Amino acid sequence: MCDLHITKISLFLDTVQHWQDSDYLAVYHRGRYFRLWMYNAGRLLSPREIEYQIQKILDDPSPPSPGEEKLGALTAGDRVPWAKARKEFFGSGVNKRSLDCIEKSAFFVTLDDDKQGMMGDDPDGSLDHYAKSLLHGKCYDRWFDKSFSVVIYKNGKTGLNAEHSWADAPIVAHLWEYVLATDSFQLGYNEEGHCKGDINPNLPKPQRLSWDIPPQCQEQITQSLMVAKALADDVDFHVLPFSDFGKGRIKKCKISPDAFIQLALQLAYYRDRGMFCLTYEASMTRLFREGRTETVRSCTSESCAFVKALASGEDADHCRRLFRLACEKHQHLYRLAMTGSGIDRHLFCLYVVSKYLGVESPFLKEVLSEPWRLSTSQTPFQQAELFDLVNHPEYISCGGGFGPVADDGYGVAYIILGENMINFHVSCKHSCTxxxxxxxxxxIRRALLDLLALVSPDQKDINVGNSQAKKDL
Known part of the structure; x- marks a missing residue:
């Protein structure tokens, strides 16, 4: 079916293992694990057959075996206890066979009994719950070691939870865009809401995985779940759909949309905390073979000068000039990062070498110790030709998100959709007051509107949005 990866642990380190192919999925439903074969007699199952097989899992009345329901919590808690439990309880016999089945599956699927999506009288709040659920679920109903888990909710809403070590977000986003477009515009559904295609009624039933989990292992599962749940409950997550304007208006001002958004984030942070902080923006380095990311340090001398000038009410022309200088500096840093001339991966390599040689570096110790209190990333919308967002706004995506990097910081992911919308995922910790x-x-909303009001010659409809943004604060 596909190349697949699994984060496999030992007592000393995690390793990414790679298998060339797999012809089945691992499925979790109501505390039970199943193997779902995706091929029969050498052919891929039709969508209708896959639906038919999933329905068999949904209709299976068997209860979870002791310790099975929350087994996935081992992948969500601390790594060392999971490594020890793996060695002691999953090294042989039925447990090893079932664990191997999960780890060698193409990917993991959770059939979630919850309903998610934009619902009821509080669509923004329901989006927050939707995103938070995809981030960690119940802490035991995802398999966090898998390359990715597809989550399908009771009301048909879906999403992905991706493990980060094997690939960056654009890879997963590219995959998911293709899946959504294929499902909506090519495969489709019949009048009764079923998948199209024929059914072979003699397909073998999905295989229920068996476990023999002793009380000592069940105790470790409970401990891992407590650790994971404490972390998950501390995450404060908010989805901000911004539709007052998008990249169309920004580009008319001859400004890079990404630079515009990054300057808005600097302004928002300064207004929120009254200071500046080390800011991380991910930049792809896919110009290079096996390139992953480099860091754009978005908080610059130029951005600070602009934010201070605007905050102190200096002349608009002066602020505009400082704003464009800050945007140009950001674009320069982004180009350097993309072409391999950034500094952070170089610093990391020096750090690795210093550890290998046993050399203490006061410089590296200081430069790498400051936390990224504002960690940001743009989720790319890469296959725009697959979606007609003007005529079909129901296909607009919220994008993806992640948790904060620092205990007292923010994580901000954003996706630029079409010409007229930008969606944000904002995260922090409840434990930080x-x-x-x-x-x-x-x-963020107010900062975006203020920046457009500053640089746009057309002031129409901006003041209305700005008044609403100030009320929100």
């Missing part, structure tokens, strides 16, 4: 995802989202 100085951060609040909804408040920071309101600051």
């Amino acid at each position: 100085q951060t609040d995802s909804h408040k920071f989202g309101a600051h």
Whole structure:
């Protein structure tokens, strides 16, 4: 079916293992694990046959075996206890066979009994719950070691939870765009809502995986779940759909949309915390073979000068000039990062070499110790030709998100959709009294409107949005 990866652990380190192919999925439903074969007699199952097989899993009345329901929590808690439990309880016999089945599956599927999506009288709040559910679920109903888990909710909404070590977000986003477009515009559904295609009624039933989990292992599962749940409950997550304007208006001002958004984030953070902080923006280095990312340090002398000038009410022309200088500096840094001339991967290599040689470097110790209190990333919308967002706005995506990097910081992911929309995912921690995802989202909204009002010759409809943004604060 596909190349697949699994993060496999030992007592000393995690390793990424790669298998060339797999012809089945691992499926989780109501505390049970199943193997779902995707081929029969050498051919791929039709969509209708896959639906037929999944329905068999949904209709299976058997209860979870002792310890099975929350087994996935081992992949969500601390790594060392999972490594020890793996060695002691999953090294042979039925447990090893079932664990191998999960780890060698093409990918993991969770049939979630919850309903998610934009629902009811609080669509923004329901989007927050939707995103938070995809981030960690119940902490035991995802298999966090798998390359990715597809989550299918009771009301048909779907999403992905991706493990980060094997690939960056654009890879997963590219895959998911193709899946959504193929499902909607090519495969489709019949009048009754079923998948199209024929059924072979003699298909073998999905195989229920067996486990023999002793009380000692069940205790470790409970401990891992407590650790994971404490982390998950601390995440404050907010989805901010911004539709007042998009990259179309920004580009009319002859400004890079990404630079515009990054300057808005600097302004929002300054208004939120009254200071500046080390800011991380991910840049792809896919110009190079096996290139992953480099860091754009978006908080620059130029961005700070602009934000201070705007915050202190200096002349608009002066602020515009500083704003364009800051945008040009950001674009320069982004080009350097993309072409292999960034600094952070170089610093990391020096750090690795210093550890190997046993050399203490005061410089590296200081430069790598400062936390990224504002960690940002743009989720690319890469296959725009697959979607007609003007005539079919129901296919607009919220994009993806991630948790905060620092205990007292924010994680901000954003996706630029079409010409007229930007969606943000904002995260922080409830345990930090100085951060609040909804408040920071309101600051982002106001900052975007303020910047457009500053640089756009057309002031029409901006002031209305700005008044609403100030009310949100």
